Amino acid sequence: MTIKQNKNLKKSFRADCVQCGYCCQKRPCAFGEWDAEKNQCKFLTDDMKCSIYDWILKQPGNEINPAFGAGCCSALFNEQREKKIRELNV
Numbered sequence: 408m409t410i411k412q413n414k415n416l417k418k419s420f421r422a423d424c425v426q427c428g429y430c431c432q433k434r435p436c437a438f439g440e441w442d443a444e445k446n447q448c449k450f451l452t453d454d455m456k457c458s459i460y461d462w463i464l465k466q467p468g469n470e471i472n473p474a475f476g477a478g479c480c481s482a483l484f485n486e487q488r489e490k491k492i493r494e495l496n497v
């Protein structure tokens with residue numbers, strides 16, 4: 408990959424959700440539940456996916472929260488997200 412292509416890839420990730428899990432480890436969405444032991448939503452999988460994603464899509468109110476497909480809600484100063492982007496660029 409050339410430097411120019413690599414820069415374009417980074418730019419395309421600037422506001423997209425890259426499934427770093429950060430926001431689900433800060434507070435649960437309207438359909439989530441907090442796991443105090445793990446300090447994250449109990450539905451967050453070990454590989455940072457939402458384990459009830461398909462179920463949420465069938466629930467009323469999912470258009471408002473969580474913001475699936477709407478981009479990243481915590482893109483600034485998010486080292487967890489930056490790390491995931493670096494991994495995806497390899």
Ligand code: SF4
Nearest residue numbers: 424425427428430479
């Ligand atoms: S912090 Fe952003 S990139 Fe990470 S899971 Fe949440 S919305 Fe996606």
Ligand code: SF4
Nearest residue numbers: 431435436439448457
């Ligand atoms: S239910 Fe899914 S999207 Fe909502 S906080 Fe939990 S893991 Fe994240």
